[in-house]
Amino acid sequence: xxxxxxxxxxxxxxxxxxxxxxxxxxxxxxxxxxxxxxxxxxxxxxxxxxxxxxxxxxxxxxxxxxxxxxxxxxxxxxxxxxxxxxxxxxxxxxxxxxxxxxxxxxxxxxxxxxxxxxxxxxxxxxxxxxxxxxxxxxxxxxxxxxxxxxxxxxxxxxxxxxxxxxxxxxxxxxxxxxxxxxxxxxxxxxxxxxxxxxxxxxxxxxxxxxxxxxxxxxxxxxxxxxxxxxxxxxxxxxxxxxxxxxxxxxxxxxxxxxxxxxxxxxxxxxxxxxxxxxxxxxxxxxxxxxxxxxxxxxxxxxxxxxxxxxxxxxxxxxxxxxxxxxxxxxxxxxxxxxxxxxxxxxxxxxxx
Amino acid sequence: xxxxxxxxxxxxxxxxxxxxxxxxxxxxxxxxxxxxxxxxxxxxxxxxxxxxxxxxxxxxxxxxxxxxxxxxxxxxxxxxxxxxxxxxxxxxxxxxxxxxxxxxxxxxxxxxxxxxxxxxxxxxxxxxxxxxxxxxxxxxxxxxxxxxxxxxxxxxxxxxxxxxxxxxxxxxxxxxxxxxxxxxxxxxxxxxxxxxxxxxxxxxxxxxxxxxxxxxxxxxxxxxxxxxxxxxxxxxxxxxxxxxxxxxxxxxxxxxxxxxxxxxxxxxxxxxxxxxxxxxxxxxxxxxxxxxxxxxxxxxxxxxxxxxxxxxxxxxxxxxxxxxxxxxxxxxxxxx
Ligand SMILES: Nc1ncnc2c1ncn2[C@@H]1O[C@H](COP(=O)(O)OP(=O)(O)OP(=O)(O)O)[C@@H](O)[C@H]1O
Ligand SMILES: Nc1ncnc2c1ncn2[C@@H]1O[C@H](COP(=O)(O)OP(=O)(O)OP(=O)(O)O)[C@@H](O)[C@H]1O
Ligand code: SF4
Ligand code: SF4
Ligand SMILES: [Mg+2]
Ligand SMILES: [Mg+2]
Numbered sequence: 001x002x003x004x005x006x007x008x009x010x011x012x013x014x015x016x017x018x019x020x021x022x023x024x025x026x027x028x029x030x031x032x033x034x035x036x037x038x039x040x041x042x043x044x045x046x047x048x049x050x051x052x053x054x055x056x057x058x059x060x061x062x063x064x065x066x067x068x069x070x071x072x073x074x075x076x077x078x079x080x081x082x083x084x085x086x087x088x089x090x091x092x093x094x095x096x097x098x099x100x101x102x103x104x105x106x107x108x109x110x111x112x113x114x115x116x117x118x119x120x121x122x123x124x125x126x127x128x129x130x131x132x133x134x135x136x137x138x139x140x141x142x143x144x145x146x147x148x149x150x151x152x153x154x155x156x157x158x159x160x161x162x163x164x165x166x167x168x169x170x171x172x173x174x175x176x177x178x179x180x181x182x183x184x185x186x187x188x189x190x191x192x193x194x195x196x197x198x199x200x201x202x203x204x205x206x207x208x209x210x211x212x213x214x215x216x217x218x219x220x221x222x223x224x225x226x227x228x229x230x231x232x233x234x235x236x237x238x239x240x241x242x243x244x245x246x247x248x249x250x251x252x253x254x255x256x257x258x259x260x261x262x263x264x265x266x267x268x269x270x271x272x273x274x275x276x277x278x279x280x281x282x283x284x285x286x287x288x289x290x291x292x293x294x295x296x297x298x299x300x301x302x303x304x305x306x307x308x309x310x311x312x313x314x315x316x317x318x319x320x321x322x323x324x325x326x327x328x329x330x331x332x333x334x335x336x337x338x339x340x341x342x343x344x345x346x347x348x349x350x351x352x
Numbered sequence: 353x354x355x356x357x358x359x360x361x362x363x364x365x366x367x368x369x370x371x372x373x374x375x376x377x378x379x380x381x382x383x384x385x386x387x388x389x390x391x392x393x394x395x396x397x398x399x400x401x402x403x404x405x406x407x408x409x410x411x412x413x414x415x416x417x418x419x420x421x422x423x424x425x426x427x428x429x430x431x432x433x434x435x436x437x438x439x440x441x442x443x444x445x446x447x448x449x450x451x452x453x454x455x456x457x458x459x460x461x462x463x464x465x466x467x468x469x470x471x472x473x474x475x476x477x478x479x480x481x482x483x484x485x486x487x488x489x490x491x492x493x494x495x496x497x498x499x500x501x502x503x504x505x506x507x508x509x510x511x512x513x514x515x516x517x518x519x520x521x522x523x524x525x526x527x528x529x530x531x532x533x534x535x536x537x538x539x540x541x542x543x544x545x546x547x548x549x550x551x552x553x554x555x556x557x558x559x560x561x562x563x564x565x566x567x568x569x570x571x572x573x574x575x576x577x578x579x580x581x582x583x584x585x586x587x588x589x590x591x592x593x594x595x596x597x598x599x600x601x602x603x604x605x606x607x608x609x610x611x612x613x614x615x616x617x618x619x620x621x622x623x624x625x626x627x628x629x630x631x632x633x634x635x636x637x638x639x640x641x642x643x644x645x646x647x648x649x650x651x652x653x654x655x656x657x658x659x660x661x662x663x664x665x666x667x668x669x670x671x672x673x674x675x676x677x678x679x680x681x682x683x684x685x686x687x688x
Contacts, residue, residue, distance in 0.1 A: 064536050233609035233610075276589045
């Protein structure tokens with residue numbers, strides 16, 4: 001096999017995060033007003049910090065439009081950040097030590113939209129074999145790898161290899177996208193709603209496959225999804241976003257069983273009941289998210305939060321540790337924040 | 353007996369002469385009934401809905417069988433009758449509203465246009481109806497939002513706008529192809545509750561395609577499960593969730609992530625891959641993957657076998673199929 005396509009090496013060792021994001025910010029300029037005169041900006045991602053550890057799966061959840069896909073595209077350098085820094089295994093992306101090209105090979109993405117991400121003029125075998133050939137793998141080997149990957153995502157190459165994207169169902173197309181992302185043997189794969197178009201049985205096969213491949217190739221995943229059951233199942237840690245900010249982040253079990261942020265709590269209780277005799281009668285969270293052009297002052301969730309108090313619109317809660325590695329951006333759980341539900345500040349406890 | 357809202361008999365759809373995408377679907381919906389269509393990816397759910405709208409190009413596809421919607425014979429309609437039928441009798445909503453909405457017109461303009469194409473209404477009258485529709489689908493500040501372009505709306509709001517557009521000509525039947533798949537849980541439940549309210553308020557019949565059993569249970573009276581171009585099991589939502597009888601349905605219920613016990617455990621996926629629709633085996637199409645398959649399964653297509661009131665399964669072994677529901681999988685079919 002071509003040396004250009006053997007899996008890239010680990011540099012900083014297991015303790016060094018694979019990805020470290022600091023102050024990441026993306027504001028999209030948009031025209032406001034009829035004549036397009038006044039320009040405004042959509043604060044799609046508005047200052048977030050987080051790390052992705054080697055070999056883990058970080059789940060990302062949050063309301064439509066909260067900035068999950070924008071974050072993913074920033075991580076892959078598909079768009080330029082307005083501000084902030086992305087460090088991959090100790091090296092800043094785009095620095096001399098880690099060129100954009102070298103980084104892109106190690107980091108792949110499977111998109112939400114299965115239609116627009118496949119070339120309609122290529123058979124699916126050719127689509128999957130394309131990138132490895134561009135990176136120097138001989139055609140025969142690339143095709144063999146493509147056929148192997150198609151079989152592994154549950155698309156028998158004897159039947160499907162020669163088909164074009166429009167001859168597949170939505171779920172079949174999405175599996176082609178997963179095979180394509182794996183073709184370069186990357187270290188990090190960002191899956192943006194990658195399994196949401198699949199039926200539960202194929203989804204289970206693909207999730208099992210993702211876990212096998214992770215083990216086999218030492219992969220790290222960022223898994224963006226609206227399906228909270230799936231996120232809970234596959235993620236080691238979970239990040240909850242709201243309107244361009246991180247609301248909560250922590251170990252998956254902690255977030256799902258002891259949610260600290262009221263938005264997370266509303267999200268979790270919006271999961272369908274699966275009980276025909278006890279259907280949901282009232283949506284736990286009403287209304288739509290505020291406009292990201294003009295987010296509310298203070299805590300961004302205060303316009304919809306059942307626990308909001310005046311202090312919430314005055315003061316922006318930092319993302320602070322609540323216990324262990326669990327962090328949340330809510331004044332109600334932050335000592336001394338001035339919220340009536342806040343635990344007493346450590347200092348005042350000593351004084352008493 | 354009242355006339356059914358939808359009656360599909362032996363629907364067969366073939367592409368390129370060989371791909372049997374739909375292979376004998378029978379489905380009846382009473383007025384005001386909501387049926388969720390779930391099942392294997394590629395089993396023909398979307399093709400069935402598109403057939404009801406007569407959207408398959410006749411040159412590249414063959415559609416056989418009969419479909420009657422609100423008393424109208426869908427396959428016999430002239431092009432003119434068809435233009436009326438789409439929108440005024442049956443309307444469809446999709447997973448991705450951006451594909452249905454035109455990016456260069458405001459949502460309000462699009463609704464006005466649709467109303468005026470079907471009815472004699474002045475611009476002002478149509479606009480008033482559009483506003484009413486926006487209120488009905490609960491879009492906040494509806495007056496202002498009528499003048500918004502699709503890309504200026506959030507995902508949930510766009511989906512509401514598409515529902516408003518679909519309802520513009522007061523259809524009797526709504527076909528919804530995975531309308532909440534792209535939405536987060538908080539918005540999904542809002543849309544599901546909205547669909548349920550609209551069904552109650554307007555007496556709409558709805559076919560709701562989804563992969564999310566939870567979503568199906570939230571809105572549907574009945575659930576129909578598709579496999580390889582056929583409905584293999586059909587029953588009330590309660591019967592299907594609590595007492596599934598077709599081995600494929602049982603496999604589907606067991607493969608859900610919420611059933612998985614511990615992190616790192618594997619999901620109980622159905623082994624093998626879906627059948628090749630161009631070369632279907634002669635007997636039960638699920639036989640190559642079915643843990644209960646025996647020789648007679650491979651001889652003939654199993655007919656729908658009644659297993660309870662209004663509950664049928666196309667399987668000749670429904671007497672033993674409940675054994676596939678191990679105790680562990682039973683508990684995961686109950687609410688968490
Ligand atoms: N190119 C762009 N120009 C202007 N605004 C944009 C652009 N791309 C995204 N946005 C806006 O940025 C915000 C975040 O969008 P993003 O697609 O990241 O959300 P998301 O969390 O992935 O949502 P979903 O769950 O619906 O996929 C939204 O308000 C969106 O409208
Ligand atoms: N235009 C077409 N030409 C050839 N085959 C097609 C065409 N459209 C669909 N098919 C095939 O018909 C079958 C049924 O497709 P359909 O889109 O109805 O599946 P589905 O049940 O909606 O699946 P999913 O859950 O993945 O959306 C699939 O095998 C698909 O590959
Ligand atoms: S800071 Fe206040 S408004 Fe924000 S989530 Fe906490 S309680 Fe709610
Ligand atoms: S008919 Fe036979 S092969 Fe088909 S589902 Fe029933 S037991 Fe399995
Ligand atoms: Mg997104
Ligand atoms: Mg479909």
